[in-house]
Amino acid sequence: MNINISVFLFVIFLGRIQAHGEKRILLNDPDLIHSQIQALESKYQDILTKYADLSTKYTDVSTKYADLSMKYTDVSTKNTALATKCADLSAHNADLAVKYHHLSETSNAGGVFIRWGRKECPSNQTELVYSGFAGGSWYNDEGGAAEYVCLPRDPNLATKFSGNHAKMYGSEYNSLGAPFGLHDGDDVPCAVCRSSRETSVLMIPGKNSCYTGWAMQYHGYLVAGYYAYKGAGQYICLDEHPETLTAGGHNEDGKLIYPVQAVCGSLPCPPYENGKYLTCAVCAK
Incomplete structure (x- = not known):
């Protein structure tokens, strides 16, 4: 069965429905199609608007993420530098402790x-x-x-004594x-x-x-x-x-x-x- 015969039979079927007094919407109604297209276009525009808004928000989030990432990198670099300084300070303190211990032993010694x-x-x-x-x-x-x-x-001598002596x-x-x-x-x-x-x-x-x-x-x-x-x-x-x-x-x-x-x-x-x-x-x- 070809398409033309199918369309013809469908049109006859619709005609019969109208003939029985029932209100039906024709598939080829131009007004219906136009209104549906307008609705679709409206939804499409709404989707585009939301997409643009989401895209803006995504761009803003990406910018903030990049900024945070830079700050994290900067903080990480500073932490590494601080850790290095702490290690140097710890080594310096250990050296000072050894020197202090030596000086303490030296100052406390004295046989x-x-x-x-x-x-x-x-x-x-x-x-x-x-x-x-x-x-x-x-x-x-x-x-x-x-x-x-x-x-x-280099003696320091006195002369004030008299009498018996050692x-x-x-x-x-x-x-x-x-x-x-x-x-x-x-x-x-x-x-x-x-x-x-x-x-x-x-x-x-x-x-x-x-x-x-x-x-x-x-x-x-x-x-x-x-x-x-x-x-x-x-x-x-x-x-x-x-x-x-x-x-x-x-x-x-x-x-x-x-x-x-x-x-x-x-x-x-x-x-x-x-x-x-x-x-x-x-x-x-």
Whole structure:
């Protein structure tokens, strides 16, 4: 069946409907088609308007997104720079903490000892407080002080006293045979030293080394006054390489220094040996 016959039959069908008094709308009614086209055009324009509005809003959102993205990138860059600065600051603080700890240890340290027989301190992180002259009481004075002292080179003296008094003499190496490699009567120097690390200082008689955990300051020979003299004596540690004071070679006595010899009996032998001389070590921790 071709199209023309179909259209013809449809028109006859519509005619019959009209003939029966029923109101029908013809598909080819120009007014109906025109009104529908206008409605479609109106909706189309409305869609275009909404599309344009949405497009504007989308453009605005895109602009805001791009702006936010730039701000985020800027913030991220600043955060990265800040993180780098924080890392640098942290490293700097760590370095300052190490330096502060070192300075704190240095300032809190300060074990002081006297190096007998030398003018300078040992080169093991110690500082020289002052260099001076070893001295003490006359070797044969019954009322003399026992200890040796390290007298400074720049004394402040007074004259206001009178009457009875104690006396201060210089100290000499005074032994036949010059056991320290020096001449009899040579004067004894000394140095007051301060450790820049350790706070405790110990003189160990009979040892030329330090025990575990202790740092060596210097070592040498144990010395004291001669046992037969009336003046009291004191044990001190003389450096193993003793020096002398300039122009101090005259034998004028004073506070004398002799090497110390072990005597068996109440002193256990072994480990000590009768007649052997004692060493010593000054150690710090």
